[in-house]
Amino acid sequence: MGPGGIATIIAASSLLVIAIAVSYAVIRVGRFIDEAKTSLKAVTDEATPLIEEVHTTVTLVNGPLQSFNRITKNVEDISEKISSTTSDFLDKSGPALKVAGALVSAAQMGKVRSKKKKKKAE
Incomplete structure (x- = not known):
């Protein structure tokens, strides 16, 4: 066997090792x-039932969130109506407001006087 035969055997062996590795x-x-x-x-x-449970939970x-939304909307409407009524009342009845303020002041002064009388009596 000559040098070409040995080279062929080495090349075939190398190709066999490469083929086995691949x-x-x-x-x-x-x-x-x-x-x-x-x-x-x-x-x-596992994820499919979990997603279904999350969907049910969100639903x-x-x-309740929709009910809460309706409640807050109603409260907002009521507070807007009260605000507009109050501003209308203040715009239209300035003298009546002064009288009401004077009455409130008088009532507070009466409370202060009654407290002073109670302290003196003791």
Whole structure:
């Protein structure tokens, strides 16, 4: 056997080692893909009921929130009506407001006097 035959045997052996390494890598990648597919299926199977439960929870929470929204809207409407009524009253009855202020002041002064009388009596 000459130098060309030995070179052919070395080249064939090298190609055999490379082919074995490539086939091993392909087999490992195939197993990895199968495992990833299995994991993805497990995650999907577990996530679907969880998403359905979250949807149910959100639906149940939205009901009271809509009621609360209606209540706050009604309170807002009432406070706007009271504000407009008060401003109309203040605009139209300035003298009546002065009289009411004087009455309130007199009532407070009466309370202060009665407290002083009680302290003196003791």
